[in-house]
Amino acid sequence: MAEHYGIQTAAGHLTVAAESKEPYAADVLAALHEDAAQVVAKYPQKRSALLPLLHLVQSVDGYVTGRGIDFCADVLDLTTAEVSGVATFYTQYKRHPNGEYTVGICTNTLCAIMGGDQIWDEVSEHLGIGHDETTPDGKVTLERVECNAACDFAPVVMANWEFFDNQTPESTKQLVDDLRAGKDVRPSRGPAKVCTFKQVSRVLAGFHDGLADEGVGAGPASLEGLRLAHERGWTAPDGTAGETATHDQQPEATSDQTAAGRHTSTDSGANAPDEAVDDKPATLFDEKNGKADS
């Protein structure tokens, strides 16, 4: 299949190249069907398996090809228009050949003012490519990212969704140079090295590589609140609205807040802290001084 690294334009991103419709080789198709059956079996309705199946297609083709869309539609009893509608909605799905490494530079507000805009300008010039474009060697696709969800380490860059914290233009240029040179690159957190786009896509399809718990998950900046809570003896609310709160110390609850000031959308067991601070009943207040912590 012909690949067109480096010549994509924003205007052409939704155009699926004719060659991407070429049929899969028989053995590749058989393996895809075998994997797809495992994915589909996880869901009560098979159409729910579309997102992981699109990742599966990317793990084989490197992007969502026309034949990949046909495959998903066939396996899930969907129309190709329905599959395309999903594949073009989410930015993790690529509709043209993607690089071996997607490098996303956060240029959202916090990262931008902490240096993200400067990183973007310098790395884009260094590589000679813009947003969603790929280096001619097919190694790096560059993206502006709206938020890498790691603002406490701004400015943040990611490579195939692994974090590189507290970056500078120099460190990011070194990162892309190392990726292009085929060197193993270690992210700030997580596994020991960045996997390829196809490898990561297979994980996103639901086939674990055993690396999910490798390396540290949260760095010191993310744990700063927990450290302060330990230091000051703060604990979490016990979930009983009104029992521990002194209402005259609380702002008036809005319609979607509890009397203790918690938002109902976060008041669930799923949001319970991973770490129990101690065995005391949880409270929002400084028990020693009897005051609400602000």
Ligand code: FES
């Ligand atoms: S603003 Fe950059 S990670 Fe959130």
